Amino acid sequence: MKILVVEDDFTSRLLLQKLLAPYGEVHIAINGREAMAAFRMAREESAPYQLICLDIVIPDLDGQAVLQEIRHLEEAEGIVRGNGVKIIMTTVVQDPLTIMNAFTHQCEAYLVKPIDKGKLVETLHRLGIYLPK
Amino acid sequence: MSDRSEPVIFDEFDILRRLADDRELVQDVLMAFAGDIGNHLDRMDRAIKDRDLLAIRRIAHTVKGAAANVSADALVAAARMIEAGADQGDWTAITERVMALVAGVERYREVLRNRGWLLPLKEST
Numbered sequence: 001m002k003i004l005v006v007e008d009d010f011t012s013r014l015l016l017q018k019l020l021a022p023y024g025e026v027h028i029a030i031n032g033r034e035a036m037a038a039f040r041m042a043r044e045e046s047a048p049y050q051l052i053c054l055d056i057v058i059p060d061l062d063g064q065a066v067l068q069e070i071r072h073l074e075e076a077e078g079i080v081r082g083n084g085v086k087i088i089m090t091t092v093v094q095d096p097l098t099i100m101n102a103f104t105h106q107c108e109a110y111l112v113k114p115i116d117k118g119k120l121v122e123t124l125h126r127l128g129i130y131l132p133k
Numbered sequence: 134m135s136d137r138s139e140p141v142i143f144d145e146f147d148i149l150r151r152l153a154d155d156r157e158l159v160q161d162v163l164m165a166f167a168g169d170i171g172n173h174l175d176r177m178d179r180a181i182k183d184r185d186l187l188a189i190r191r192i193a194h195t196v197k198g199a200a201a202n203v204s205a206d207a208l209v210a211a212a213r214m215i216e217a218g219a220d221q222g223d224w225t226a227i228t229e230r231v232m233a234l235v236a237g238v239e240r241y242r243e244v245l246r247n248r249g250w251l252l253p254l255k256e257s258t
Contacts, residue, residue: 011166011199018158057194092198114201116151 001129002042003027003051006035006066007090008058015115016053016090022131023124024050032061039070039085043077049085051129054107056091056098063089064098067105081106086127090115140206142237143244148204163250166203170196170238177215177231189227190219196234208237 001024007013008030020026027049029035035054042048052070056063067087074084089102092113099110109123124130152158173196180188193215200208211234218226245251 009195009199010169010172011162012202014165015158015162015202018161055198057191057198059191092194092201113198114147114151114204117153117155118151 001025001051001132002047002049003053004029004035004038004042004049006030006032006052006054006058006063008055012055012090012113012115019115019117019120020051020053023129024132031059032063032066034060035066036061036069039073043073051124051127052085052087053090054087056089056093056102063091064101064105067102067107071106086129088123088127140210142205142207142240143248144204144206145248151204160250163203163245166199166205167242167245167251170199173199174235174238177234181227181231184224186219186222190216193219205237205241208234208241211237 003020003024003026005013005016005020005026006029007016013028013030017026017028027038029038035052035058039049039052054063054066058066061069067089070085070087075081084106086109087107088109088111089107090111090113091098094112102110108127111119111123148159148162149156152162173192177189177192177196180192193212197209197212197216200206200212211230214230215227215234218224218230242251246253
């Protein structure tokens with residue numbers, strides 16, 4: 001499985017990278033533009049990401065904009081709602097409007113920092129993502 | 134009697150619980166934070182010199198998330214106060230709160246060293 005972690009902070013990036021490494025190949029983007037470049041490149045190489053952990057307040061293009069752009073690209077490619085890349089928002093932002101916007105733009109889950117391994121694993125299971133055998 | 138509402142400097146129980154008692158992972162994350170937080174503080178210093186409220190708010194927000202991940206409750210609170218100061222454009226508050234954040238980072242590192250999560254500082258000769 002290919003995973004993209006989009007995080008501008010080194011500590012948060014390292015934590016997610018280490019927690020997700022047992023599930024597959026983890027790539028890193030440190031801002032929204034890098035995230036979009038990685039997403040597009042992976043699709044062009046026919047090796048798309050299956051999971052994206054996406055921070056919201058990141059430089060260049062924020063996480064909500066990245067989420068919208070990814071869903072627009074998927075829609076343009078004929079990918080049906082729910083069949084695209086699984087996106088978990090991982091952020092310290094917890095106001096109801098931001099959370100509602102993220103789900104409106106079709107994120108699959110929303111995890112508020114601090115990251116809790118148990119909650120992350122529970123979320124992955126809910127999305128049908130398990131440790132490889 | 135201590136003020137129970139005051140955030141703790143380092144909640145060791147919380148980070149061990151959140152990371153399923155994986156002490157190696159906890160150590161890696163704590164060392165990463167202790168090593169990287171200085172970069173955020175340098176960026177904050179530059180943003181203050183540039184009078185860039187947006188950058189100050191963004192850096193404070195990043196610090197808040199990082200500090201939450203390493204159970205540095207007092208630093209989360211300090212970063213939140215800086216965000217609020219930036220929202221209000223209150224330069225006096227921002228300056229005071231950034232100084233409090235810098236002092237809080239030193240206290241945090243000291244607590245980590247005292248609890249064996251970071252190597253002790255070498256004594257100068």
